[in-house]
Amino acid sequence: MFRLSVTLNDQVDQSCLQIALEKTIRRIPSFQYRLKQGVFWFYFEKQESLPIVQPDAVNPLISIKARDEGHFLFRVRYYTNTIALETFHALTDGTGALTFLLTLLAAYLHIRYQANIPSGGYILPLNESPCMDEMEDSFLRFIGAWGAVKAEKPAFHACGHLLPPHQLYILTGKIPVSVLKDKCKEHGCTLTTFLVAVMIEALQEQQSKIHTKKPVMVAVPVNLRPFFPSKTLRNFSSWMNIGVDTRMGRYTLKELIDILQAQMRLCMNAKSLQAKMSGTMRAARHPAFRILPSPAKQVVLNIGDRMLGDACCSQSLSNLGSITLSEAMQSYVRGLRFILGRSRGKAGSGSCISLNGTLFLSFTRKIREAEFERLFFSRLVELGVPVEIESNYGR
Numbered sequence: 001m002f003r004l005s006v007t008l009n010d011q012v013d014q015s016c017l018q019i020a021l022e023k024t025i026r027r028i029p030s031f032q033y034r035l036k037q038g039v040f041w042f043y044f045e046k047q048e049s050l051p052i053v054q055p056d057a058v059n060p061l062i063s064i065k066a067r068d069e070g071h072f073l074f075r076v077r078y079y080t081n082t083i084a085l086e087t088f089h090a091l092t093d094g095t096g097a098l099t100f101l102l103t104l105l106a107a108y109l110h111i112r113y114q115a116n117i118p119s120g121g122y123i124l125p126l127n128e129s130p131c132m133d134e135m136e137d138s139f140l141r142f143i144g145a146w147g148a149v150k151a152e153k154p155a156f157h158a159c160g161h162l163l164p165p166h167q168l169y170i171l172t173g174k175i176p177v178s179v180l181k182d183k184c185k186e187h188g189c190t191l192t193t194f195l196v197a198v199m200i201e202a203l204q205e206q207q208s209k210i211h212t213k214k215p216v217m218v219a220v221p222v223n224l225r226p227f228f229p230s231k232t233l234r235n236f237s238s239w240m241n242i243g244v245d246t247r248m249g250r251y252t253l254k255e256l257i258d259i260l261q262a263q264m265r266l267c268m269n270a271k272s273l274q275a276k277m278s279g280t281m282r283a284a285r286h287p288a289f290r291i292l293p294s295p296a297k298q299v300v301l302n303i304g305d306r307m308l309g310d311a312c313c314s315q316s317l318s319n320l321g322s323i324t325l326s327e328a329m330q331s332y333v334r335g336l337r338f339i340l341g342r343s344r345g346k347a348g349s350g351s352c353i354s355l356n357g358t359l360f361l362s363f364t365r366k367i368r369e370a371e372f373e374r375l376f377f378s379r380l381v382e383l384g385v386p387v388e389i390e391s392n393y394g395r
Contacts (some may be wrong), residue, residue: 001061001340002094002318002351004101005084007334012078013112017053020107021076025050027126028100028123030135031074031091044197044298055076060392061086068133076104078312081334083108089235094320094338095223095390096233098122102329109332117329129232137232141279147278152241152312156207156214158347160367170339171373172362174388175380177322177354183385189257192319193264195361196220198254198383199350200243204250205315217243219313220264224277238276240267241313246322253383310345315372322354335360348373 025031033044053070056079057216064086065071074087085101092100099122107119107126107338163169184194196218203216222238230236244251251259266272320338333355339362340349348365363373377387 001064001086001088002097003061003084003086003337003339003341004094004097004353005337006101006105006338007344008081008083008332009333009334012083013083014053014078016112017076017078017083017106017108019111020104021053022050023106023107024100026234027103027124027128028134029130030096031072031087031100033091035090044116052077055079055374056082056084058082059168060339061168062166064088068363074100091235092233093120093223093235093237094318095225095237096235098320098323099124099233101145102325105333106329109329113332115328115332118326120326121327122323133231134233136230136232137234138224138228138232138236139277141230142224142228142274142277143281144274144278145340147280147282149276149279152217153215154311155217155243155314156203156212156246157314157345158203158206158367158369158372159210160347160369160371161366163366163368165342167231167366168342169365169368169370170322170362170392171365171370172390173361173377173380174338174390175359175385176362177357177359179385180359182382187254187257189261191359192220192317193257193260194354195319195350196242196260196317197253198379199315199317199376200251200256200260201379202372204246205375207246208250213247215243215245215314217313219316221316221318222268222273223296224273227273239248240264242267243314243378256286264327313346315346315348315350316340316343317350317352319351320353325355330356337362339364340369343388349354 026337033046036045053076056077059115064073064075074085077084077086083105085097087097103124106123109115109117117123180191184191187194197274199218200216207216219239219241222240224230225237244256244259316325318340323336325333336353336355337360338353340351340353341364343349347367348363350359350361350363352359377389380387
């Protein structure tokens with residue numbers, strides 16, 4: 001699961017938010033589906049009921065009972081001046097979720113304040129009918145003639161004391177984008193590459209204290225829409241694991257940036273992404289897998305996820321980029337947040353989004369120890385990047 005939230009200048013009105021949600025889900029009906037278990041496959045079934053906005057919880061991203069009757073694959077929450085969308089990746093990705101949240105926000109501002117928010121970008125016009133292109137499974141449309149899933153080695157994982165299943169520690173750094181961009185220009189790299197390089201520096205330091213030598217890898221999600229012409233609001237993303245094998249020694253920041261840039265160039269092209277996408281799709285269509293009943297399929301998928309998913313990365317960084325709001329909407333908005341839920345294998349995950357010249361970089365974790373975050377943000381400050389820290393726990 002993951003969560004997108006917007007902080008407003010005023011308190012949220014629950015009744016106005018409920019009306020806005022009902023209008024939004026009629027415009028984006030792909031969010032009105034729930035997951036059902038058939039004999040051989042899980043499938044999506046549209047619900048006739050409408051979702052109800054919920055007060056926010058102390059601990060975000062508590063698991064949704066997605067298969068129960070009346071339960072959706074997402075929820076909209078509110079607390080004081082915050083509106084939050086929490087959803088499963090099976091339903092949508094960052095692009096689809098941001099489109100839903102900002103369309104919902106535009107509807108809410110119109111109902112509450114009679115504000116006329118122009119449509120465009122992530123904001124869909126509510127007076128238009130849903131578009132079938134927005135509901136398609138683009139993986140099926142762009143599957144290639146050949147594909148393969150590359151086997152990867154297990155990566156270094158930080159250890160610590162596990163939190164209870166319902167708890168998630170969140171630490172957010174607010175960073176001036178201008179300073180960060182200057183630092184990226186100095187090193188001749190993109191913002192994502194720079195942040196991943198600093199993350200690997202922190203992970204190397206963390207690893208050196210326990211004398212373990214495994215690859216240090218960071219998973220970076222990839223939005224597939226720039227590579228394949230798709231308008232879908234369903235999940236249409238891939239990922240790449242990039243990093244270094246620390247058995248060869250300790251890497252400097254410059255070495256890390258050079259290596260990461262080369263790795264990203266190899267992965268970030270339509271042919272490589274299509275081969276990876278096609279390999280995953282074709283594995284699901286293998287005759288031996290197709291004949292398994294759905295409970296057995298779930299067991300196989302869980303094993304595959306442990307072997308090929310979190311096992312192969314030490315951390316992750318999902319960057320939704322810089323968001324530009326219209327002046328009409330911006331006057332009501334104070335900030336945006338983007339966080340990821342608990343991972344199965346790795347200790348934590350990173351995510352970021354930029355608004356109004358500020359990067360909101362959040363790390364979530366399921367262990368008590370904040371060693372990685374301390375090392376990461378200390379290194380940023382050491383490099384001349386100021387950081388303002390917020391957290392949801394008293395430490």
